[in-house]
Amino acid sequence: MASVTKRGPYAKTAARQREILDAAGEVFATHGYRAGSLKEIADRVGIDSSTILHHFANKSVLLQKVLEDRDTRSLGDAAPDAAAGAADIPAAFLRLARANERIPGIVVLYTLLAAESATPEHPSNEYFFLRYARVRAEFTAAFREMADAGLLRPGVEPEFAALSTLALWDGLQVQWMHDSDAIDIVGTLRGQLELLTTVELDEEETG
Amino acid sequence: MASVTKRGPYAKTAARQREILDAAGEVFATHGYRAGSLKEIADRVGIDSSTILHHFANKSVLLQKVLEDRDTRSLGDAAPDAAAGAADIPAAFLRLARANERIPGIVVLYTLLAAESATPEHPSNEYFFLRYARVRAEFTAAFREMADAGLLRPGVEPEFAALSTLALWDGLQVQWMHDSDAIDIVGTLRGQLELLTTVELDEEETG
DNA sequence: GTCTATAGCCGGATAGAC
DNA sequence: GTCTATCCGGCTATAGAC
Incomplete structure (x- = not known):
């Protein structure tokens, strides 16, 4: 049976989402939610803004995840x-x-x-x-x-x-x-x- | 010598600016500065957004005038x-x-x-x-x-x-x-x- | 003094190639 | 998973007719 949990890609995704969450936290802390743009977050991570929306459905979800993440940590x-x-x-x-x-x-x-x-x-x-x-x-x-x-x-x-x-x-x-x-x-x-x-x-x- | 201070138009301008300042105060109070739009302010007054910029040089100036106005009153x-x-x-x-x-x-x-x-x-x-x-x-x-x-x-x-x-x-x-x-x-x-x-x-x- | 029209920009979001 | 290209919308601001 092939392994269902491939560590490689999943680990990469998790790490990328970490980077995005951290950058989003910084940008939202600097400009707030509405004035903080996906592009500025993406620039900090070094990716395109559309990649953020591949990991998070939309900007609003991203904010919610940032807050949950901060709550946890x-x-x-x-x-x-x-x-x-x-x-x-x-x-x-x-x-x-x-x-x-x-x-x-x-x-x-x-x-x-x-x-x-x-x-x-x-x-x-x-x-x-x-x-x-x-x-x-x-x-x-x-x-x-x-x-x-x-x-x-x-x-x-x-x-x-x-x-x-x-x-x-x-x-x-x-x-x-x-x-x-x-x-x-x-x-x-x-x-x-x-x-x-x-x-x-x-x-x-x-x- | 013709009167330099025509009361009519000036009074009208002052009244309009009053309306704009009041509406701007409400909109900025509801959405903040960045998320508050000139269009929403204009709609409340019943004018076009470009008319606001005839009375106030730009959005930033409008906010400053709102704050000064509130301070005074x-x-x-x-x-x-x-x-x-x-x-x-x-x-x-x-x-x-x-x-x-x-x-x-x-x-x-x-x-x-x-x-x-x-x-x-x-x-x-x-x-x-x-x-x-x-x-x-x-x-x-x-x-x-x-x-x-x-x-x-x-x-x-x-x-x-x-x-x-x-x-x-x-x-x-x-x-x-x-x-x-x-x-x-x-x-x-x-x-x-x-x-x-x-x-x-x-x-x-x-x- | 107010409008219409429009420029110019930047935002979020989607489609599809690789 | 990431990118490029693009759409669509809203925004501020300007130009010019009335």
């Missing part, structure tokens, strides 16, 4: 793992923010698309609607755990802590894109977490 | 007037947020363009760079006045209060555009101001 939208204990949650948030700083492309991609996709016809409109709902729920669960451990400041509700942290983060990223020298994302998030919780946050460890 | 980016006293500043922030809720078009326009214009080639890139710097300075001055009056919570710096309030506001607007039912902009801002200051904020008055 990045930690950017996961709430801090609570396994280490409620007291470590704020530090985990800050580690996440520091990790994102090292891969600014993903941050810019999400920040740009989050705004662009606010209109119903945008191909990632539903994606961001669901994503925000999910992340809010994850953040709320994390802060609720802290509340149960008595680590939130009096009067601070987990829902407020979650929403304010997430929205502050997004807003900081927008300003950071315009003036990265003027905005200290990690430092400002630390300040917010110190306001929300009673946990001591060492700048050496977390910033 | 809206209160949306002005820091709360401190004349009433430092203790009234938080309430003034919330009044501003409530006023913005009644004209969502402007909020959406600015939120969308702020993200889209992050790339250097965008026609409103410099506008938003300067705008953010100015608003940060205005907010900082307002919170510094509160600090001088002893109205900030211990450990809260005016710069942090300003940046966190502004960034939180922007981030809330992004999520509000995706899910207006889930996001309470005024209520969340009130929570933040209660965290930053020692001023009592009555929900009846402010929200």
